[in-house]
Amino acid sequence: MKLSGAEIIIQCLKEQKVDTIFGFPGGAVIQIYDALFRDGTINHILTAHEQGASHAADGYARASGRVGVCLATSGPGATNLVTGIATAYMDSIPLVAITGNTPMNLLGKDSFQEVDILGITMPVTKHNYMVTDVAKLADTIREAFAIAASGRPGPVLVDIPKNITIEKTEYEYREPEPVTIPRSPATEEDWNRAAEMIRRAERPFIYAGGGITLGRAAKELAALVRKIDACLGLSLMAMDCMEKDDPHYTGMIGMHGSKASNMAMKNCDLLIVLGARFSDRVVGKTEGFHENKRILHIDIDPAEINKNVPTDHFIISHMKPALEELLKRVEEKKHPRWMGEIRELREKFPVSRAPQSKRPKELLDALTELTGGNALIATEVGQHQMWAAQFYGFRQPYSFLTSGGLGTMGYGTGAAIGACFARRDRQVVSVAGDGSFRMNCQELSTAVQNKLPLVILLMNNKTLGMVRQWQTLFYNGNYSATTLDYAIDWVKLAESFGAKGFRIGAQDDPRPVLKQALESGCPVLVDCDIPLDNKVFPMVPPGAALDELVLGDEA
Amino acid sequence: MDEKRVFSVLVNNHFGVLTRISGLFARRGYNIDSLTVGVTEDPEFSRMTIVARGDHAVFEQIGKQLDKLVDVRHIEVLTPDDAIIRQLMFIKVNTKNRDLAAIREIAELFRAKVVDVAEESITVQAVGDTAKLEGLENKLRAFGIREIVQTGISGISRGDHTLIGMKRNAEKAVIEGQFNG
Ligand SMILES: Cc1ncc(C[n+]2csc(CCOP(=O)(O)OP(=O)(O)O)c2C)c(N)n1
Numbered sequence: 260m261k262l263s264g265a266e267i268i269i270q271c272l273k274e275q276k277v278d279t280i281f282g283f284p285g286g287a288v289i290q291i292y293d294a295l296f297r298d299g300t301i302n303h304i305l306t307a308h309e310q311g312a313s314h315a316a317d318g319y320a321r322a323s324g325r326v327g328v329c330l331a332t333s334g335p336g337a338t339n340l341v342t343g344i345a346t347a348y349m350d351s352i353p354l355v356a357i358t359g360n361t362p363m364n365l366l367g368k369d370s371f372q373e374v375d376i377l378g379i380t381m382p383v384t385k386h387n388y389m390v391t392d393v394a395k396l397a398d399t400i401r402e403a404f405a406i407a408a409s410g411r412p413g414p415v416l417v418d419i420p421k422n423i424t425i426e427k428t429e430y431e432y433r434e435p436e437p438v439t440i441p442r443s444p445a446t447e448e449d450w451n452r453a454a455e456m457i458r459r460a461e462r463p464f465i466y467a468g469g470g471i472t473l474g475r476a477a478k479e480l481a482a483l484v485r486k487i488d489a490c491l492g493l494s495l496m497a498m499d500c501m502e503k504d505d506p507h508y509t510g511m512i513g514m515h516g517s518k519a520s521n522m523a524m525k526n527c528d529l530l531i532v533l534g535a536r537f538s539d540r541v542v543g544k545t546e547g548f549h550e551n552k553r554i555l556h557i558d559i560d561p562a563e564i565n566k567n568v569p570t571d572h573f574i575i576s577h578m579k580p581a582l583e584e585l586l587k588r589v590e591e592k593k594h595p596r597w598m599g600e601i602r603e604l605r606e607k608f609p610v611s612r613a614p615q616s617k618r619p620k621e622l623l624d625a626l627t628e629l630t631g632g633n634a635l636i637a638t639e640v641g642q643h644q645m646w647a648a649q650f651y652g653f654r655q656p657y658s659f660l661t662s663g664g665l666g667t668m669g670y671g672t673g674a675a676i677g678a679c680f681a682r683r684d685r686q687v688v689s690v691a692g693d694g695s696f697r698m699n700c701q702e703l704s705t706a707v708q709n710k711l712p713l714v715i716l717l718m719n720n721k722t723l724g725m726v727r728q729w730q731t732l733f734y735n736g737n738y739s740a741t742t743l744d745y746a747i748d749w750v751k752l753a754e755s756f757g758a759k760g761f762r763i764g765a766q767d768d769p770r771p772v773l774k775q776a777l778e779s780g781c782p783v784l785v786d787c788d789i790p791l792d793n794k795v796f797p798m799v800p801p802g803a804a805l806d807e808l809v810l811g812d813e814a
Numbered sequence: 815m816d817e818k819r820v821f822s823v824l825v826n827n828h829f830g831v832l833t834r835i836s837g838l839f840a841r842r843g844y845n846i847d848s849l850t851v852g853v854t855e856d857p858e859f860s861r862m863t864i865v866a867r868g869d870h871a872v873f874e875q876i877g878k879q880l881d882k883l884v885d886v887r888h889i890e891v892l893t894p895d896d897a898i899i900r901q902l903m904f905i906k907v908n909t910k911n912r913d914l915a916a917i918r919e920i921a922e923l924f925r926a927k928v929v930d931v932a933e934e935s936i937t938v939q940a941v942g943d944t945a946k947l948e949g950l951e952n953k954l955r956a957f958g959i960r961e962i963v964q965t966g967i968s969g970i971s972r973g974d975h976t977l978i979g980m981k982r983n984a985e986k987a988v989i990e991g992q993f994n995g
Contacts, residue, residue, distance in 0.1 A: 381834055382841050386884040389830075406884060562878035565871065 265294035265424040271400040281312035285332025287359025290424035307701035313343020314673025323681035326353040333360045334372030345383040347414040349664025353407040354414035362422040385413030393426040408438045411560040443576035454588035460529035462597040463489035469496030470534015474578035477656035492520030495663045499653035513541035515645045518608035521805040532556045537567035544804045613796035613811040623650035625769040634686040637675035639695030640668045641725040643718035645795040647690040669698030679711040689715045694723040706782040707757040720789040753784035763787045820892040826885040827860040848966030888981035892969040899969040903947045908958035910934045924950040
């Protein structure tokens with residue numbers, strides 16, 4: 260069957276069972292949009308901005324566990340995708356981004372809307388392609404999907420010059436090869452050694468991260484934690500992988516981690532790191548980090564081993580099979596003294612102690628109560644993001660969509676929209692800050708247009724709160740460029756987009772309004788008054804060690 | 815402590831591959847002393863010889879990060895003991911009022927060739943490892959060096975095996991399930 264390049268793109272998306280893509284048209288992709296229109300089976304979601312499309316594809320991927328797809332035209336369309344691609348790259352999210360480019364005879368001549376998107380995205384993609392031969396188009400797209408989803412996932416960009424979308428070639432349907440989980444290269448001896456380290460440990464602590472989320476291995480993680488009686492701290496990327504009231508769970512680790520987790524990380528004799536990468540936001544100061552302990556690191560990416568912190572033993576594996584293997588090899592253990600010590604810290608220093616996060620906690624408690632902890636939570640970046648991580652009571656894993664690695668303000672609305680399309684069976688809530696929300700608030704129109712039951716919980720402190728917190732603590736209260744005492748009426752803004760807008764005052768019981776919002780079945784923005792100087796605690800000051808955390812319960 | 819290490823890297827012979835590799839080094843702050851690239855016996859592949867400077871931890875990361883690039887097909891570390899590592903250098907030396915024979919004699923000592931003789935200079939071509947070329951340069955300095963041009967290092971391992979062959983064996987092992995990453 261002879262098809263045009265544009266038609267082949269559509270067929271290849273269908274091969275991959277892609278049902279929804281997010282994008283924005285333009286001259287270089289007009290042919291692709293025409294093929295989309297004529298085919299009519301793929302749900303194309305027109306966002307307000309290409310950045311929204313890339314975040315939506317990312318949110319779709321995180322919520323569904325499948326590859327997200329976005330599409331943009333050449334030049335500015337392509338560059339607008341970049342922040343979303345980089346966000347996905349830093350958090351290892353599988354994405355295929357398709358961009359148009361000027362026809363090949365105009366490439367390299369500074370033609371209208373020509374940009375070297377390959378060069379621009381090389382550092383923030385797992386791989387990227389420019390298709391220069393229509394005969395190779397189908398296989399390139401197939402490869403892009405396979406690369407995005409396999410091993411450590413990540414975004415792949417395919418740049419397609421316009422002439423390729425017009426030229427015709429033979430197309431034949433090909434069933435995609437299933438993404439297999441490769442067998443670990445670890446030997447019998449490697450596994451036994453890992454099991455032996457666990458057997459010998461008296462104070463085991465597990466630090467688990469995004470690999471558990473990406474590998475959908477929360478159940479196996481819980482089983483290991485129980486079997487070896489270890490305490491468990493989670494990085495932001497796996498916040499939803501254990502219920503907060505589990506007796507083994509000690510809270511988030513790192514800069515805004517709990518005292519119990521950070522102390523356990525310091526005082527353990529065996530640190531088991533699962534699908535995590537010792538990010539600076541997690542380990543703080545690396546000097547002295549390794550003291551008095553052994554480290555067992557399990558990750559799918561060999562380059563993460565010994566990158567930031569040297570390890571004593573490692574295994575390269577996906578999380579699920581690794582945990583299954585370990586479960587077979589370790590015996591039941593009990594560490595009453597160690598667990599007792601840590602539990603005492605947990606009870607004595609709960610994250611909820613700080614009076615300066617009282618109001619955010621009330622709001623998130625209400626949200627937990629009304630959603631039964633079953634919502635998919637997207638966030639923006641800032642204080643509200645940390646509060647959501649600390650206080651929302653997740654009852655289901657793989658439900659937290661947050662930009663951990665890149666820390667992208669403006670991520671939340673797009674990601675939440677993507678999640679709505681991925682999981683029509685789940686309530687989606689975006690927990691937002693006023694600064695971040697404003698960055699991409701135009702995507703409200705996308706939510707309205709598609710009648711999405713999306714609730715945006717705007718934690719409105721009228722400031723770029725996280726930066727203000729640093730200015731208060733470390734910069735003598737010089738509030739340089741962080742005050743947002745603007746005259747924006749968020750309720751009216753929501754209404755002007757065709758959404759509903761509600762307000763919750765600083766003293767109000769949040770439940771009635773939140774309940775109404777959650778039951779609306781359409782996009783709702785809830786503007787919640789948050790005291791200007793509320794803060795995220797505990798906090799490890801920049802450059803300090805993990806146990807030097809400030810609890811913030813003085814005032 | 816700074817050491818040098820020679821990576822021989824088999825890559826897909828596509829446009830953009832050099833940018834991917836040099837970009838990786840720049841972005842992650844790895845030091846490159848030299849990088850050469852040329853097509854192999856199989857036009858599908860090019861081979862790069864990269865001399866990096868760093869310590870053991872840096873070399874470990876360089877190897878692993880290179881390995882993550884889709885266009886990198888196989889990596890081998892070359893050491894002087896089990897590989898032949900060479901570089902090409904041209905040195906243009908002043909000959910005005912100088913002893914031409916003495917220059918020729920030094921060149922011969924280093925098995926270098928005189929490849930051009932001009933009115934006021936001669937150009938010597940030398941092939942060798944870095945130490946040898948430095949030696950030659952030092953000896954010729956007394957005559958007055960006008961210009962030096964050198965290539966990066968190229969290397970090939972001793973013995974019958976080839977880099978493409980090693981890649982094929984590694985891939986076969988993956989298919990047979992002996993090794994998988
Ligand atoms: C795109 C982008 N620009 C700047 C920053 C730096 N930054 C991190 S948090 C923050 C403040 C966020 O303010 P807001 O969204 O109002 O949330 P709050 O901290 O008040 O909850 C800023 C400016 C960022 N993370 N992302």
